[in-house]
Amino acid sequence: MTLVKFKPGFSLMDSMIPNAFSKAFDSMMDENFTKPIINFTPALDIAEDESAYFFSLSLAGLKKEEITIDLKNDVLTISGERKFEKNENHKLHRVESFYGSFTRNITLPENVKSEAIMAEFTNGVLLLNVPKGDLAKPKFIAIK
Numbered sequence: 286m287t288l289v290k291f292k293p294g295f296s297l298m299d300s301m302i303p304n305a306f307s308k309a310f311d312s313m314m315d316e317n318f319t320k321p322i323i324n325f326t327p328a329l330d331i332a333e334d335e336s337a338y339f340f341s342l343s344l345a346g347l348k349k350e351e352i353t354i355d356l357k358n359d360v361l362t363i364s365g366e367r368k369f370e371k372n373e374n375h376k377l378h379r380v381e382s383f384y385g386s387f388t389r390n391i392t393l394p395e396n397v398k399s400e401a402i403m404a405e406f407t408n409g410v411l412l413l414n415v416p417k418g419d420l421a422k423p424k425f426i427a428i429k
Contacts, residue, residue, distance in 0.1 A: 327343050327344050328342065328343040329389055329391075336417055337414050337415055338394075338414075338415040340412070341411070343410060344406070344409055344411050346367050347365055351365045351366060352365040352406065352411060356393075356399055359395070359397075361391040361402075362388060362389070363391070363411065364389075366386045367383070369385075395420055396417050396419065396420045397416065397417060398416045401416045
């Protein structure tokens with residue numbers, strides 16, 4: 286067992302971890318918590334009732350003009366970008382919000398009325414109402 290002489294203001298950790306390593310570790314942690322996180326995938330909730338499918342995306346901090354919704358080949362694509370705006374007068378201590386471009390693709394079932402899809406953006410939440418239609422009925426072709 287090694288005895289360490291007590292010094293006021295000196296901890297046992299100081300003798301076990303060199304000061305340079307401790308400072309490097311602290312600066313690495315500070316750097317990681319003050320840089321914006323650029324991997325951004327908004328949360329998506331999906332529900333349905335007898336008449337429609339309902340999609341809800343959490344897009345806090347965006348304006349409706351920054352969101353694009355496209356439908357092609359039964360795939361609904363929602364995309365946009367949340368930009369990080371740093372105030373030069375503020376010192377950042379921690380950044381936990383997500384920033385950057387995002388894209389969510391939703392493959393729709395066959396029984397939707399794509400021409401009647403409605404979108405509403407309220408309080409940072411994008412709500413999509415996708416009405417259901419009839420399933421395409423198979424066509425039987427008679428052989429002559």
